[in-house]
Amino acid sequence: xxxxTQTPRHLVMGMTNKKSLKCEQxxxxxxMYWYKQSAKKPLELMFVYNFKEQTENNSVPSRFxxxxxxxSHLFLHLHTLQPEDSALYLCASSQDEGASSEQYxxxxxxxxxx
Amino acid sequence: xxNIDQPTEMTATEGAxxxxxxxxxxxxxxxxxxxxxxxxxxxxxxxxxxxxxLEEKGRFSSFLSRSKGYSYLLLKELQMKDSASYxxxxxxxxxxxxxxxxxxxxxxx
Numbered sequence: 108x109x110x111x112t113q114t115p116r117h118l119v120m121g122m123t124n125k126k127s128l129k130c131e132q133x134x135x136x137x138x139m140y141w142y143k144q145s146a147k148k149p150l151e152l153m154f155v156y157n158f159k160e161q162t163e164n165n166s167v168p169s170r171f172x173x174x175x176x177x178x179s180h181l182f183l184h185l186h187t188l189q190p191e192d193s194a195l196y197l198c199a200s201s202q203d204e205g206a207s208s209e210q211y212x213x214x215x216x217x218x219x220x221x
Numbered sequence: 222x223x224n225i226d227q228p229t230e231m232t233a234t235e236g237a238x239x240x241x242x243x244x245x246x247x248x249x250x251x252x253x254x255x256x257x258x259x260x261x262x263x264x265x266x267x268x269x270x271x272x273x274x275l276e277e278k279g280r281f282s283s284f285l286s287r288s289k290g291y292s293y294l295l296l297k298e299l300q301m302k303d304s305a306s307y308x309x310x311x312x313x314x315x316x317x318x319x320x321x322x323x324x325x326x327x328x329x330x
Contacts, residue, residue, distance in 0.1 A: 109263055149225070150264075150308065150320035163317070197263065206251040206271065206312055212263035 110134040111213035113198050119219045120188065128183040128216045130198030136211070138204050139181040141173060144195040144215070156181060157204050188220045223247045225321035227309050232327045233299055241294045241307050241324045249314015255283050255294045256308040258323065264308055267294070296326070304328045 111132045120126050132139065141153040155163035156175040170192075172184040181198055195215045201208040224246040233239040245253070252271040256264040270276055270285035270292060282295040296303055306323040313319065 109265065111263070147229075147322060149322045150310075152318065204316055206316060207269055209254060209266040209269060210318070212256075212265070214263045 109211045109213065111198060111200055111211050113196075113213035113216050115216055116214065117217045117219075119221060120185070121221055122188060122190075124188075125184070125186040127185065128196055128198075128218075130181040130183075130213055132179055132181075132198075132200040132211070132213075134200060134211060136200040136202050137178055138201045138208070139175060139178070140199040140201075140210065141181065141183050142197040142199065144197055150197070153183075155204070162204065185218075188218075190220050193218055193220045223311065223313055223317075223319040225309055225311055225319055227307075227321040227324045229322070230325045230327070232329060235299055235301060235328055235330050237299050239296045239299060239326060241296070241309075241326070243292045243294070243309035243321060245290050245292075245309070245311045245321075247290075247311050247313040247319070250287060251312040251314065251316055253283075253285055253292050253312070254310040254318070255281075255292075256310065258306045258308060260305070267307075299328050301328050301330065 114129045138157045143151045153167045154173040159175050174182040197215045198213040199210040201210045227243045255267040258264040268283040275284045280297045285292045306325050308323045309321040
């Protein structure tokens with residue numbers, strides 16, 4: 108247990124569906140992150156929130172929409188996804204965005220787009 | 222973008238030592254992290270280096286040479302539970318963290 112939880116753990120959705128991924132951290136951290144992990148590829152940073160404000164959007168398509176209502180919760184809203192969006196989506200948190208702040212990862216949501 | 226290279230796979234015997242190399246080319250540098258990720262699980266933090274030299278933490282050590290853009294993670298007295306993917310990540314001058322593709326280490330009995 109890293110103190111970061113994600114639901115659901117597995118999700119299968121069609122290209123016309125709308126779904127949301129949820130992340131919650133119980134560590135009192137101020138920064139939260141969404142990453143995409145595809146097989147044999149580096150972790151891709153998608154979004155960063157610091158004190159609930161989005162500080163980075165790494166050229167992510169608009170079919171992915173993040174929401175951070177408070178420092179403990181982070182959502183990723185999905186709509187009209189493509190099969191190539193199938194991947195493991197990891198949430199992480201850190202004390203802040205400082206240089207030495209290590210990130211604590213959740214277990215991920217395995218997403219399959221059919 | 223940033224360029225972070227590490228070997229794809231390594232195999233070693235239980236009780237042995239394995240060294241995982243990571244080379245990077247980034248715009249500025251604000252630290253290098255190593256994470257361990259078991260199959261189907263979340264990555265977990267192993268080490269952080271920002272100054273040149275060796276950081277030792279039990280069976281695991283991490284080394285950094287900023288002038289060479291090079292780091293390694295050394296795993297000693299390998300155990301079966303060390304079979305995992307090891308991710309190198311570098312924080313650049315803008316404090317953005319970029320990951321390598323990971324090195325899958327298989328420990329054989």
